[in-house]
Each structure stands twice: as C-alpha cells, then as structure tokens.
Amino acid sequence: MNERFRASSLKNPLFPDEVIFGDKGVTFKVRKMFSSSDNFVFYADISGVEIDSGVFFSTIRVIPRMRPEIVIYNFSKGDAKKVKELILDRVRN
Structure with a gap:
C-alpha cells in the first residue's frame, strides 16, 4: 500500500519532491537546497x-x-494524474 512518487530529476536532480501514500494518509516531502518539509x-482531511x-512537467x-x-x-504529467486519482479515490472511501 505504501506507494511512492518522486518528482522529475531533470529540473532538480539532488532534491526531488516526493509523495508517499500510507494506510491512513499521504506524506508530501518538499525539498530545497538547505531545508525540507x-x-x-x-x-479524510x-x-x-x-x-x-x-x-x-506538472505541479500538484x-x-x-x-x-x-x-x-x-x-x-511528470502521468505521475501527477496518478497521484490525483489515488488521493481522490482514497478520500471518497
């Protein structure tokens, strides 16, 4: 169930953003050169x-x-679409 999507490494090869799906929610890792969140x-939220x-490229x-x-x-456009579909599918259930 723990699916992971990583942003393209072409525009930011060292610090790509990530989306990680868990059982109860989703984690968004936003990385920058000297910090991350x-x-x-x-x-449900x-x-x-x-x-x-x-x-x-796409922005989510x-x-x-x-x-x-x-x-x-x-x-990538395909990954962004898949992330949106997975989130909305899990929000509805």
Missing part, C-alpha cells in the same frame, strides 16, 4: 487536488481542510 495529511500542467496542489495548500513541483 514533511507534511502528513489524513485522507483533504478537500481537493488540482494539477497545473506545463509542456513537460493539495487542498487540505483547515490548513494552507501544499504545492509540489516537477512531476
């Missing part, structure tokens, strides 16, 4: 998911209830 959100697609915006949105960058 891990955001865990229960599936997610109110929506949006994808902004460019020519090659997760909208939790009662928290600021979580933005993760540089995913």
Whole structure:
C-alpha cells in the first residue's frame, strides 16, 4: 500500500519532491537546497487536488481542510494524474 512518487530529476536532480501514500494518509516531502518539509495529511482531511500542467512537467496542489495548500513541483504529467486519482479515490472511501 505504501506507494511512492518522486518528482522529475531533470529540473532538480539532488532534491526531488516526493509523495508517499500510507494506510491512513499521504506524506508530501518538499525539498530545497538547505531545508525540507514533511507534511502528513489524513485522507479524510483533504478537500481537493488540482494539477497545473506545463509542456513537460506538472505541479500538484493539495487542498487540505483547515490548513494552507501544499504545492509540489516537477512531476511528470502521468505521475501527477496518478497521484490525483489515488488521493481522490482514497478520500471518497
């Protein structure tokens, strides 16, 4: 059940963002050169998911209830679509 998606290494080869699915929620790892943040959100606390697609890469915006949105960058269009489908599928159940 622990599925993991990693952002493209073309735009950020050393510090790619990650999405990790667990049994009760999803973890978003947003990495930068000198810092990183891990955001865990229960599936029941997610109110929506949006994808902004460019020519090659997509940005995923997760909208939790009662928290600021979580933005993760540089995913392939296929991975972004799969992440959105998995989140929305688990939110409905």
